[in-house]
Amino acid sequence: MKHYADPIPHGTTTSVHFFGHPAHAMLVPFPIAFLVSVFASDLAWWYFSDPFWARMSLWLAGGGALSGIAAGLVGTAELLVVRxxxxxxAAWSHFxxxxxxxxxxxxxxxxxxxxAExxxxxxxxxxxxxxxxxxxxAGWxxxxLVFEHRVGVLNEDEED
Structure with missing residues (x-):
């Protein structure tokens, strides 16, 4: 079952990378972890009524927003540069x-x-x-993009 356009069999190499590793893929785990953890710390505040959890949510929300901007800038550069x-x-939907x-x-x-409370x-x-x-x-x-369309992968002929 194909959800989008036919996959590119050879994959699409990233153009924004550090030593061959895609920068967007290296940056996205931070906003994911921070933004999911905001909800967890909100639930902890609701259950325990401890101001610590409200401060934690504030810091996690800020970290998620700022690291998300960094990941988003790299992802946007990738989207605009690579035809x-x-x-x-799926790329535009993800964006x-x-x-x-x-x-x-x-x-x-x-x-x-x-x-914060x-x-x-x-x-x-x-x-x-x-x-x-x-x-x-967004993760789905x-x-x-990565698993069906092979976006941001290292092509086998480019490994050498």
């Missing part, structure tokens, strides 16, 4: 969902800057839950 990536519907995720992450962080219920929980959902969708689309 074979631009022609994939749109990632921009939505960054918007939610920035709003979540901004909401918490004034009073007061921001959690209900809006902070809603935004962090939405962030987890968007992380899942990113996985589609």
């Amino acid at each position: 074979d990536i631009r022609r994939r519907a 749109v969902v990632a921009v939505m995720l960054l918007s939610v992450g920035m709003a979540n962080w901004g909401l918490r800057l004034g009073d 007061a921001a959690i219920v209900p809006m902070g929980m809603y935004l962090s839950g939405l962030g987890v959902l968007l992380v899942g969708v 689309l990113g996985g589609t």
Whole structure:
């Protein structure tokens, strides 16, 4: 079953890399971990009522937003520079969902800057839950690009 356009059999080599390793793939684990952890620390605050968890959510939201911007800039450069990536519907879908995720992450962080505890219920929980959902969708689309379309892989003939 093919979800998008036919895969490119040889793969699409990344153009934004460090010593042959794709930069976008190296950066995305940070915002994923931070933004998912915001929801977990919000739940911990809700359960324990300890201000530590509200401060943790504030720092995780900020770390997720800022590291997400870094990963997003690299991903956007990749999308705009590499023609074979631009022609994939999954790439554009991934881009749109990632921009939505960054918007939610920035709003979540901004909401918490004034009073981290007061921001959690209900809006902070809603935004962090939405962030987890968007992380899942963006990750699924990113996985589609890597595993189905072989985007950002090292071609066998280029390994030498």
